[in-house]
Amino acid sequence: MTPTPPPGEPAGHRRTALTIAPADLPMHAEALLEKGYRVALVSGHDDGDRLRAVYLFTAGYPDRRVELHVPLDRADPRVPSLAALSFPSGRFEREMRDLYGIVPEDHPLPRRLVRHFHWPQGWYPMLDDAGEPPAFGDVDGPYPFRTVEGPGVYEIPVGPVHAGMIGPGHFRFSVVGETILNLKARLWFVHRGVEKLFQGRRPHEAVELAERISGDTSVGHALAFCLAVEDALGLPVPPAEQRIRAVLLELERLYNHITDIGALCNDVGYGILNTQAQRVRERLLRLNATVTGHRLLRGAIRPGGTRVRTRPEVAELTAIAMDADEIVGLALDNGVVRDRFAGTAVLTARQAEDLGALGYVARASGLAVDARWTHPFVDRGPQLTVHTHETGDVLARFLVRAQEIPTAVAVIAELLDNEDLTSPFDGARPAEAGEVASGVGIAEAWRGTIVHRVEIGRDGTLRRVKVVDPSFVNWPALPVALADTIVPDFPLTNKSFNLSYAGNDL
Amino acid sequence: MNVVTPVAQVLVVAGGSPLLVGVMRQVRARLEGRAGPGVGQPWRDLRKLLRKEPITPRGTSEVFRLAPLVLAATTLVAAAASPFLATTSALDPIADLFAVVAVLTLGAVVLALAGLDTGTAFGGMGASREMTITALVEPTLLMATFALSVRVGSTNLGAITTATLHDPGRVLSPVSLLAVVALAVAVIAETGRLPVDNPSTHLELTMVHEAMILEYAGPDLALVEWASAMRLTVFLGLLATLFAPFGIAVTASPSALALAAAAFALKVTVLGVALAVAEVFLAKLRLFRVPELLAGSFLLGLLAVAASFFLA
Numbered sequence: 001m002t003p004t005p006p007p008g009e010p011a012g013h014r015r016t017a018l019t020i021a022p023a024d025l026p027m028h029a030e031a032l033l034e035k036g037y038r039v040a041l042v043s044g045h046d047d048g049d050r051l052r053a054v055y056l057f058t059a060g061y062p063d064r065r066v067e068l069h070v071p072l073d074r075a076d077p078r079v080p081s082l083a084a085l086s087f088p089s090g091r092f093e094r095e096m097r098d099l100y101g102i103v104p105e106d107h108p109l110p111r112r113l114v115r116h117f118h119w120p121q122g123w124y125p126m127l128d129d130a131g132e133p134p135a136f137g138d139v140d141g142p143y144p145f146r147t148v149e150g151p152g153v154y155e156i157p158v159g160p161v162h163a164g165m166i167g168p169g170h171f172r173f174s175v176v177g178e179t180i181l182n183l184k185a186r187l188w189f190v191h192r193g194v195e196k197l198f199q200g201r202r203p204h205e206a207v208e209l210a211e212r213i214s215g216d217t218s219v220g221h222a223l224a225f226c227l228a229v230e231d232a233l234g235l236p237v238p239p240a241e242q243r244i245r246a247v248l249l250e251l252e253r254l255y256n257h258i259t260d261i262g263a264l265c266n267d268v269g270y271g272i273l274n275t276q277a278q279r280v281r282e283r284l285l286r287l288n289a290t291v292t293g294h295r296l297l298r299g300a301i302r303p304g305g306t307r308v309r310t311r312p313e314v315a316e317l318t319a320i321a322m323d324a325d326e327i328v329g330l331a332l333d334n335g336v337v338r339d340r341f342a343g344t345a346v347l348t349a350r351q352a353e354d355l356g357a358l359g360y361v362a363r364a365s366g367l368a369v370d371a372r373w374t375h376p377f378v379d380r381g382p383q384l385t386v387h388t389h390e391t392g393d394v395l396a397r398f399l400v401r402a403q404e405i406p407t408a409v410a411v412i413a414e415l416l417d418n419e420d421l422t423s424p425f426d427g428a429r430p431a432e433a434g435e436v437a438s439g440v441g442i443a444e445a446w447r448g449t450i451v452h453r454v455e456i457g458r459d460g461t462l463r464r465v466k467v468v469d470p471s472f473v474n475w476p477a478l479p480v481a482l483a484d485t486i487v488p489d490f491p492l493t494n495k496s497f498n499l500s501y502a503g504n505d506l
Numbered sequence: 507m508n509v510v511t512p513v514a515q516v517l518v519v520a521g522g523s524p525l526l527v528g529v530m531r532q533v534r535a536r537l538e539g540r541a542g543p544g545v546g547q548p549w550r551d552l553r554k555l556l557r558k559e560p561i562t563p564r565g566t567s568e569v570f571r572l573a574p575l576v577l578a579a580t581t582l583v584a585a586a587a588s589p590f591l592a593t594t595s596a597l598d599p600i601a602d603l604f605a606v607v608a609v610l611t612l613g614a615v616v617l618a619l620a621g622l623d624t625g626t627a628f629g630g631m632g633a634s635r636e637m638t639i640t641a642l643v644e645p646t647l648l649m650a651t652f653a654l655s656v657r658v659g660s661t662n663l664g665a666i667t668t669a670t671l672h673d674p675g676r677v678l679s680p681v682s683l684l685a686v687v688a689l690a691v692a693v694i695a696e697t698g699r700l701p702v703d704n705p706s707t708h709l710e711l712t713m714v715h716e717a718m719i720l721e722y723a724g725p726d727l728a729l730v731e732w733a734s735a736m737r738l739t740v741f742l743g744l745l746a747t748l749f750a751p752f753g754i755a756v757t758a759s760p761s762a763l764a765l766a767a768a769a770f771a772l773k774v775t776v777l778g779v780a781l782a783v784a785e786v787f788l789a790k791l792r793l794f795r796v797p798e799l800l801a802g803s804f805l806l807g808l809l810a811v812a813a814s815f816f817l818a
Contacts, residue, residue: 154627272786336701
């Protein structure tokens, strides 16, 4: 493929920007989507006298990023909906309407998404003049669940408070006997206003916040945030420190994947493998603590560099990977475990593609989606392979994780060893002229592709930070995969997706 | 009239069953590489729950309130009537296998009714699953019972036990072996152990037994937990008594009863530990596979009955 040059003016690392009128948006979007771009991020902006919607499209091979800026009238902000062109953009538009009051016209599902039912009507928290949150109460009309009718159909409401240590989510199952006909997941019970908290901070003071967007993805979010800040400010990062960042990213993948493998075994009642997986996880967390001084790898990545105490011992990691491999082997050798995993909650490749699924969910359904390939911040070595499976069931999601463990160890060894791997990042360049500098950071965290987009004002403070966790994109895939699955298999399926509540509900 | 034996049996089962659960959890913990909370933890949990205030959900009826009592009472009746410690008992006339199985089933049914009475989705779901499993388990229990009673010519537990005590060789007969496997699977299903139900799960959507009792709290929950532990003990005790009646007293002298109590504790503990060890290596079956397992155990029961006629 010889890509035609992307439209617009150069705006940052492999990124161009184009300012267009709202009416032209569908035409531009369609042209980009046809060229293989995906909608990576849509964010609202409050520019004072007017509002602005920014659509970020990304594509790989080679890494390309195109932004469409749509200035909007503050009194009547409206954009044509792209929901018919891209499912994720339909979700982003609903989020943008809830937070900024920017109305997507002709949206097929013009309902609340991010703001919970009891939030006051007409109050948009991300606008600069929004002020303190008003009291709950002014209920925005009824917000019913879709009722499924027929002989023997009944509903099971679950949550938002669960029996175990799980994030708050309400699940409404419509069931015949034990078979799920329809599942509606209603999330967003604990909106924290994370994106608003970023505003006004200096970038190096905001890394702590980025690390806490989703606790189990500290490295992923901190890295995406720092890459975005470096893109905006033109900060160079020494190649050796970029490589250490990639190492930390793989360390985070390791401890989370082994946790999930144990949890999946636990959910089918095979507790012994969970305790063994917890043991391996603990070894990894202690290793993390020796490397960065923090068990969850916090405090190492900073704008412009990375600071670690020691480099991880490859021999120890190899031993851990073999330990994990034994656990995986024992799980797969158990006929009942295999029976519970295989064929459960299938997400087809077509469904995953239509939903724009990311991370291991997409890879388990046969899509080779991996930002380490499409948007590398460190040159890719030969060890980095993308593991995909075709079946899209719980077993496939289990196997993708299992196979990514030895690959992560091999990649770490290669990164620590190979001085030739440098960063494709442009390096130092003068900061953009104009009132604000913008930057985009993309990182393949353990759950999938994280995208951050920052705008930094002349005074050096953050004006706007938009965060996209892969969970936001992947949550709609869960009910789709669960159609015709039985109720007792829901917890297992949910664990195989293991989506973040916190990363989704900012 | 020998009332000492039933009283002793009730005391042993009531006092010992939480310890049995404690031993099983401890064995499992140690095999999984955990320290475990100790054998006395179930008793400590019961003490904690009994001190809490009684509380019942709004809208529940007397069915919900009485179910723990009925569950405990039926289990205690079964514990008193079965010839766990001695074959000479005042309750011997009612120690009929059918009667004991029916009394134990009554407890399960009452608990299912209590689950329905809460009006929650989980209670109904648990009750529906429990009844599905019970309906499949009962035929197996009856088949295995037939197989054991054919040779003795009586369904009286005392008579079957006495016959086995006089002729220990029959324990190794094909009839007996087929029946013991069938009964063991039925017992595992009836007491909610792996691979049918996971007693240690916190996932409300996968629960069977736990889903029915989700709304219980405080002393009521203590009673349910205690009764569940006693049911486990009674079922394992029946298995031990029918297939390994060794050590059961034929007289009612205190020393013989004490010896029998020790033998009973040993047998039930061995069975409980074996179950706990097996559970470490088992995963939970998909709900729709459970009927296949139970159908298999029913078939074994049927074969046991057939064998009892052809190989007699």
